[in-house]
Amino acid sequence: MLNLSGVTRRYGDTVALKDLNLIVPEDTYMSLLGASGSGKTTLLRLIAGFEEPDAGQLWLDGERLDGKAPHKRDIGFVFQNFALFPHLSVQENVEFGLKHRETAACTDPRELADRAAEALQLVGLDGFGHRGVGEISGGQKQRVALARTLVTEPRIVLLDEPLGALDANLRNRMCDELRAIRERLKVSFLHVTGSETEALTMGDTVAVLSDGKIAQADGSTKLFTRPQNAAAARHLNAWNLLGGTARGGALETPAGSFQLPRTLADGTQGQIALRFDQLGVSDPDSVPGGHSHFTARYVTGEFNGPTALAFFRAPDGALIQVVDHLGEPRLPELTEGRTYALHYAPEDALLFEGAAT
Numbered sequence: 001m002l003n004l005s006g007v008t009r010r011y012g013d014t015v016a017l018k019d020l021n022l023i024v025p026e027d028t029y030m031s032l033l034g035a036s037g038s039g040k041t042t043l044l045r046l047i048a049g050f051e052e053p054d055a056g057q058l059w060l061d062g063e064r065l066d067g068k069a070p071h072k073r074d075i076g077f078v079f080q081n082f083a084l085f086p087h088l089s090v091q092e093n094v095e096f097g098l099k100h101r102e103t104a105a106c107t108d109p110r111e112l113a114d115r116a117a118e119a120l121q122l123v124g125l126d127g128f129g130h131r132g133v134g135e136i137s138g139g140q141k142q143r144v145a146l147a148r149t150l151v152t153e154p155r156i157v158l159l160d161e162p163l164g165a166l167d168a169n170l171r172n173r174m175c176d177e178l179r180a181i182r183e184r185l186k187v188s189f190l191h192v193t194g195s196e197t198e199a200l201t202m203g204d205t206v207a208v209l210s211d212g213k214i215a216q217a218d219g220s221t222k223l224f225t226r227p228q229n230a231a232a233a234r235h236l237n238a239w240n241l242l243g244g245t246a247r248g249g250a251l252e253t254p255a256g257s258f259q260l261p262r263t264l265a266d267g268t269q270g271q272i273a274l275r276f277d278q279l280g281v282s283d284p285d286s287v288p289g290g291h292s293h294f295t296a297r298y299v300t301g302e303f304n305g306p307t308a309l310a311f312f313r314a315p316d317g318a319l320i321q322v323v324d325h326l327g328e329p330r331l332p333e334l335t336e337g338r339t340y341a342l343h344y345a346p347e348d349a350l351l352f353e354g355a356a357t
């Protein structure tokens with residue numbers, strides 16, 4: 001188990017990580033979701049030992065990590081750009097880590113070759129050892145980078161946006177493979193990404209990094225359906241957030257007045273969260289019974305293949321998104337510029353305390 005406690009890392013005036021706590025359990029695939037510049041790479045570099053925290057502690061299996069040299073930590077790191085040695089063959093790239101490690105370095109050519117072959121087989125690159133790094137595709141380079149890490153039998157594997165450099169089709173395939181490889185090895189993977197779909201697809205658990213802290217770490221379904229705070233909800237790109245002030249059992253917002261799903265003292269600021277796929281659209285005079293609603297003007301639609309997004313503007317200019325699934329369409333024909341009622345089952349609305357940011 002990896003345990004980060006109160007970890008802070010500053011660069012001059014920039015506070016990249018601020019009193020961060022995170023637990024990565026044994027034998028798990030964890031995604032770490034965060035926007036660009038949120039400190040994802042910094043977090044991985046601290047775990048690997050390429051950097052040290054300004055405050056806080058890191059533990060792996062009950063052993064203190066911070067202060068230890070990187071090569072003594074038994075941690076695997078798959079870099080964002082693969083970082084393969086261009087002048088070495090695939091096999092030599094994989095052997096490199098074994099040959100040059102501080103403890104239990106392997107020098108026997110036969111053993112090196114066997115272990116490299118085994119690692120290449122694990123990532124589906126059987127027989128590619130003799131190829132030059134320039135003679136393989138992007139997806140294959142990704143696998144070599146993974147094999148080079150796995151061959152050293154790390155206690156945990158850190159992957160920094162490992163699918164970022166791959167095209168969309170390949171990305172989907174690598175998602176499945178990464179999960180399958182990890183399940184065979186039983187070692188935990190911590191996979192950093194800026195993509196909410198990738199984070200939710202990959203992770204048994206997803207941790208959301210926001211403002212230098214973990215906003216929420218939970219199973220993907222739970223995180224998606226029940227984010228605990230506005231920061232987590234914002235990162236999922238599936239929730240509309242409407243900020244306002246509580247008054248008489250409702251949240252008064254510039255987009256309208258929303259019945260509060262739970263009590264909030266008058267004058268307290270809060271945000272109502274409504275999921276893109278839980279908003280219905282109708283004419284203002286035909287809102288389904290039992291549903292709450294507010295009105296907004298239809299701006300435009302966007303077709304994404306299996307889903308279609310509809311964009312609305314609330315009276316205050318806030319952008320509201322509604323998603324429709326083409327297999328089971330539920331939205332009426334929409335006319336640009338017209339005002340519609342956006343309605344929802346009251347029990348689907350979430351309330352987060354605190355002002356909108």
Ligand code: ADP
Nearest residue numbers: 011014016034035036037038039040041042043
């Ligand atoms: P991410 O990987 O999520 O995009 P990073 O961890 O690379 O984010 O960066 C987090 C923040 O720390 C950013 O504001 C970045 O500019 C800053 N930062 C990262 N590394 C350094 C560094 N070596 N020197 C100064 N600032 C840095």
Ligand code: MG
Nearest residue numbers: 040041042160
């Ligand atoms: Mg990064």
